Amino acid sequence: MLGMGVGPNEIGGGSRTGALAGASGGQGRLRDEDREAIAVLLSVHGLGPLTIGRLVDRVGSPAAVLDLAGGPGGVAALVEGSTAADGAWRAMPPAVAKAIAAAAADRTRLLDQIARSGLRVVARGDADFPRRLIEIDLAPPALFVRGSLDALAGERVVAVVGTRRPSPAGRQIASRVATALSRAGATVVSGLAIGIDGAAHAACVTEGVPTVAFIGGGHERLFPPAHDRLADAIVAGGGAVVSEYAPLVEPTKGTFPQRNRLISGSADAVVVVEAGARSGALVTASWALEQGRECFLVPGSIDSPTAAGCNGFLRDWHGLAKIVSGIPQLLDDLGLAGVAALEGAPGSDPGARGSRGRSTVRLPSAKAVLSGRDPAMLAVAEALVHGAVIVDEIVAVTCLSVGAVLGALTRLEAVGLARPLHGRYEPIGSLAAADPKAA
Amino acid sequence: MLATLLSATLVALDGRVIRVEVDVAPGLPGFTIVGLGDASIREARERVRGALRNSGFVHPPRRITVNLAPADVPKTGSAADLAIAMGILIGSEQFTARAGRVALIGEVSLGGEIRPVPGLLPMVAALARRGIRRVIVPVDGADEARLVDGLEVVPVARLTDAVDALRSRRRAAPTQPARVELAPVSGLPGRPAPALAPPLPPPDLADVRGQAEARRALEVALAGGHGLLMIGPPGTGKTMLARTIPTLLPPLSDADSLAATIVASVSGEGPIRGLVRTPPFRAPHHTSSYAAIVGGGPRLLPGEVTRADNGVLFLDELTEFSRDVLEALRQPLEDGRVAIVRAAGAVTLPARFQLVAATNPCPCGYAGEDSRCRCPEAVPERYVGRISGPLRDRIDVWVTLARMPAAALVGGQDPESSAVVGARVAAARARQLARPGAKLNARVSGRALRLIARLRPETSNGLAELADAERLSGRGTERLLRVARTVADLASSEAVEVEHLEEAARWRPPAARHASALAV
Numbered sequence: 024m025l026g027m028g029v030g031p032n033e034i035g036g037g038s039r040t041g042a043l044a045g046a047s048g049g050q051g052r053l054r055d056e057d058r059e060a061i062a063v064l065l066s067v068h069g070l071g072p073l074t075i076g077r078l079v080d081r082v083g084s085p086a087a088v089l090d091l092a093g094g095p096g097g098v099a100a101l102v103e104g105s106t107a108a109d110g111a112w113r114a115m116p117p118a119v120a121k122a123i124a125a126a127a128a129d130r131t132r133l134l135d136q137i138a139r140s141g142l143r144v145v146a147r148g149d150a151d152f153p154r155r156l157i158e159i160d161l162a163p164p165a166l167f168v169r170g171s172l173d174a175l176a177g178e179r180v181v182a183v184v185g186t187r188r189p190s191p192a193g194r195q196i197a198s199r200v201a202t203a204l205s206r207a208g209a210t211v212v213s214g215l216a217i218g219i220d221g222a223a224h225a226a227c228v229t230e231g232v233p234t235v236a237f238i239g240g241g242h243e244r245l246f247p248p249a250h251d252r253l254a255d256a257i258v259a260g261g262g263a264v265v266s267e268y269a270p271l272v273e274p275t276k277g278t279f280p281q282r283n284r285l286i287s288g289s290a291d292a293v294v295v296v297e298a299g300a301r302s303g304a305l306v307t308a309s310w311a312l313e314q315g316r317e318c319f320l321v322p323g324s325i326d327s328p329t330a331a332g333c334n335g336f337l338r339d340w341h342g343l344a345k346i347v348s349g350i351p352q353l354l355d356d357l358g359l360a361g362v363a364a365l366e367g368a369p370g371s372d373p374g375a376r377g378s379r380g381r382s383t384v385r386l387p388s389a390k391a392v393l394s395g396r397d398p399a400m401l402a403v404a405e406a407l408v409h410g411a412v413i414v415d416e417i418v419a420v421t422c423l424s425v426g427a428v429l430g431a432l433t434r435l436e437a438v439g440l441a442r443p444l445h446g447r448y449e450p451i452g453s454l455a456a457a458d459p460k461a462a
Numbered sequence: 463m464l465a466t467l468l469s470a471t472l473v474a475l476d477g478r479v480i481r482v483e484v485d486v487a488p489g490l491p492g493f494t495i496v497g498l499g500d501a502s503i504r505e506a507r508e509r510v511r512g513a514l515r516n517s518g519f520v521h522p523p524r525r526i527t528v529n530l531a532p533a534d535v536p537k538t539g540s541a542a543d544l545a546i547a548m549g550i551l552i553g554s555e556q557f558t559a560r561a562g563r564v565a566l567i568g569e570v571s572l573g574g575e576i577r578p579v580p581g582l583l584p585m586v587a588a589l590a591r592r593g594i595r596r597v598i599v600p601v602d603g604a605d606e607a608r609l610v611d612g613l614e615v616v617p618v619a620r621l622t623d624a625v626d627a628l629r630s631r632r633r634a635a636p637t638q639p640a641r642v643e644l645a646p647v648s649g650l651p652g653r654p655a656p657a658l659a660p661p662l663p664p665p666d667l668a669d670v671r672g673q674a675e676a677r678r679a680l681e682v683a684l685a686g687g688h689g690l691l692m693i694g695p696p697g698t699g700k701t702m703l704a705r706t707i708p709t710l711l712p713p714l715s716d717a718d719s720l721a722a723t724i725v726a727s728v729s730g731e732g733p734i735r736g737l738v739r740t741p742p743f744r745a746p747h748h749t750s751s752y753a754a755i756v757g758g759g760p761r762l763l764p765g766e767v768t769r770a771d772n773g774v775l776f777l778d779e780l781t782e783f784s785r786d787v788l789e790a791l792r793q794p795l796e797d798g799r800v801a802i803v804r805a806a807g808a809v810t811l812p813a814r815f816q817l818v819a820a821t822n823p824c825p826c827g828y829a830g831e832d833s834r835c836r837c838p839e840a841v842p843e844r845y846v847g848r849i850s851g852p853l854r855d856r857i858d859v860w861v862t863l864a865r866m867p868a869a870a871l872v873g874g875q876d877p878e879s880s881a882v883v884g885a886r887v888a889a890a891r892a893r894q895l896a897r898p899g900a901k902l903n904a905r906v907s908g909r910a911l912r913l914i915a916r917l918r919p920e921t922s923n924g925l926a927e928l929a930d931a932e933r934l935s936g937r938g939t940e941r942l943l944r945v946a947r948t949v950a951d952l953a954s955s956e957a958v959e960v961e962h963l964e965e966a967a968r969w970r971p972p973a974a975r976h977a978s979a980l981a982v
Contacts, residue, residue, distance in 0.1 A: 414675040415870045425678045426949070430964035437931045445823060445830025446694055446864030
């Protein structure tokens with residue numbers, strides 16, 4: 024699993040970086056050369072938000088830092104500039120200062136690279152810089168963005184994260200949670216990893232609502248490569264793929280946990296669907312508590328390895344971490360219960376709701392998703408949402424012949440409602456979000 | 463005095479008639495064999511010497527020269543022992559043989575017993591083609607020799623019996639070929655399987671619980687002669703399913719069973735009591751050498767690909783076979799034969815086998831098992847991707863198995879038995895062989911396939927849509943149609959319908975699938 028070492032507890036003193044916002048925010052809109060300068064500084068290997076903040080604090084503006092680096096005696100000046108006036112901070116290594124000087128000399132090429140990758144640089148002080156991220160410790164000075172960040176300005180933003188090796192049931196829960204949140208008007212953010220993250224993003228893409236993915240490396244080093252199509256679909260759907268790293272930065276064991284603070288920080292709440300005992304999703308959950316965000320975990324059987332992380336976290340943070348006892352309950356707890364049901368949620372019956380302000384968001388039944396399709400497809404789809412995963416089980420439930428089940432699975436796959444995985448079949452797309460309990 | 467007798471030797475799967483000339487001349491005692499004999503022929507000297515002495519004859523203390531003619535054909539094996547021994551007895555005038563064209567085949571033991579030799583059937587067949595009407599064979603090979611029509615077979619147990627047979631003019635009534643079933647016996651190549659430990663009978667399909675998808679894949683693959691690859695974690699029943707194959711295939715036709723019997727005879731698969739009617743099922747281990755799979759060696763023994771001719775070659779742990787071996791499967795899969803080229807010339811052996819293979823989904827074997835797989839993320843895809851292009855193209859039916867939930871194993875109705883599924887396979891094969899060309903769907907040409915698919919316009923559109931949705935290549939589309947034709951044959955349908963295409967689409971390679979889906 025990703026390194027657990029870099030958690031919220033190990034990074035301190037971040038509050039000082041507020042200086043950056045002050046430096047640029049004071050003059051109203053951020054100047055273009057400052058934004059470019061930040062992008063160049065972020066391309067320097069070994070230079071993080073903390074040091075950039077200190078430099079800007081001492082030197083005045085990002086552009087001034089670059090000018091200083093490019094001038095004679097720049098390296099020494101930079102090392103000097105990275106310490107506090109009272110010497111409270113440790114000076115940066117001269118190697119990093121040299122790298123800054125090199126980047127300053129190379130700025131045109133670095134900026135070209137960013138433009139060629141089709142990226143925008145959104146810095147603190149820009150109007151569309153996510154407002155929730157400004158508050159967090161160690162906020163990134165700028166983000167490299169593909170797509171639109173408008174969705175992060177919404178009323179409610181919820182992160183849905185989890186293991187990269189989920190069970191079929193976990194994947195379905197992630198889809199259902201993401202779909203329900205979307206329908207309740209919340210924006211879903213996640214980390215574009217395979218597994219739970221991917222299922223959450225894919226559910227939003229299927230719903231046709233924007234979603235935002237924070238990736239753990241540069242845009243040119245998209246990981247996992249298997250998700251480049253999903254990334255394209257997210258951008259095409261009005262959402263964004265976002266990184267705090269320059270385009271060519273390789274994702275490493277250390278970058279993912281750092282990135283996790285952005286997932287939790289950009290959201291009001293984090294929902295962990297499935298997590299093994301050492302899952303990186305627990306890092307996100309810890310960040311959420313640190314950042315004062317709500318933290319929800321989907322519990323599981325005490326025997327299930329994919330639930331060990333969630334169950335353990337609930338035990339360790341008893342009272343702070345909250346339990347997801349059902350999707351309506353989750354929406355209720357998130358304050359989304361009052362939001363009117365969106366169109367296209369068949370089966371919703373206002374009269375049937377409990378009196379205590381239960382969610383009005385209803386997930387569709389398999390029948391509704393499959394309306395107009397042939398009966399064999401419907402029968403197989405219903406078996407799938409009820410948790411049948413292998414052909415034997417589908418045959419047992421539907422009483423169809425093996426050949427008929429296989430044919431129906433092909434038709435479901437062709438319309439993007441099911442797919443095979445390691446000899447099992449699982450619902451995807453809008454069928455993944457179907458509620459097994461809905462009639 | 464000079465004695466001339468007829469015998470035979472093997473060149474790969476063919477018998478060759480040879481003339482054994484024995485000259486017993488005065489001079490210093492000695493024993494020389496000339497005529498391109500291999501080590502086993504040179505050792506005949508010692509066997510014959512002992513056999514003569516221990517049968518009450520005299521090994522003449524004279525200059526013995528044995529010439530095996532024609533001199534340019536390399537001779538192998540011990541089949542000429544008996545002819546050499548008789549030649550010495552006649553040449554040293556210890557008895558007089560009646561005139562007449564008689565051939566002798568058999569190995570002698572030091573005690574004077576006549577032992578069976580591998581390849582008796584093709585050797586006797588070669589003698590019959592040359593017009594020889596009487597052949598003396600080891601008693602254990604009598605049934606095998608009698609498979610050849612129009613020839614008097616004289617079985618002998620000891621050297622003295624052979625002497626009697628050569629002296630007499632008595633004719634045994636020509637016997638009808640004994641056409642009885644013979645299960646192929648597995649054992650090391652070239653070694654007769656030990657008679658005391660018969661191989662385990664294959665399991666019945668009813669013994670395999672669950673795995674409905676893989677059972678159906680197996681049925682479709684066997685019905686159309688398609689290559690099959692089963693991917694799944696250990697313990698999901700891949701090998702068990704493959705082992706039921708002998709119970710599912712229809713018996714061989716007359717021509718095929720003769721070919722199969724010849725291969726079984728040359729491979730030395732124990733005593734042959736009749737035509738081999740059961741299609742061969744060969745399951746070489748993944749550490750098998752190149753020569754063991756392809757064939758060859760100094761005696762040009764048939765390899766596993768030839769021994770699986772007209773049957774099934776099952777490669778368990780496909781990805782663990784050496785790359786050379788897998789590459790060598792290319793030619794037999796393409797042409798149905800394998801050429802073994804030597805400095806001395808080339809021989810071509812038949813190798814029209816159906817490939818059935820199994821592999822784990824990833825190096826650790828547990829991809830898809832919740833958190834049990836310890837492989838890095840992209841490794842499972844790459845593992846099956848190791849199977850090289852030409853081999854992939856020859857595998858029409860791909861199926862992935864998952865571990866069965868315990869509930870599905872204990873509950874439910876009894877699965878279908880081999881007899882039920884085998885009947886469907888046989889009927890589907892009969893339908894295919896009744897069509898012009900009489901080929902199984904796996905071997906029908908692309909053009910002929912379009913004709914026999916009898917696609918209606920709506921079905922054609924369905925095929926195009928399916929191919930588009932799955933981004934199938936031309937080859938992929940043809941493969942889909944080919945398997946669909948077999949599914950239709952299993953359903954006794956004249957034309958390929960959309961439902962058959964939809965089922966066939968389940969059996970395409972997983973790589974094509976990954977590219978088409980929005981991976982999450």
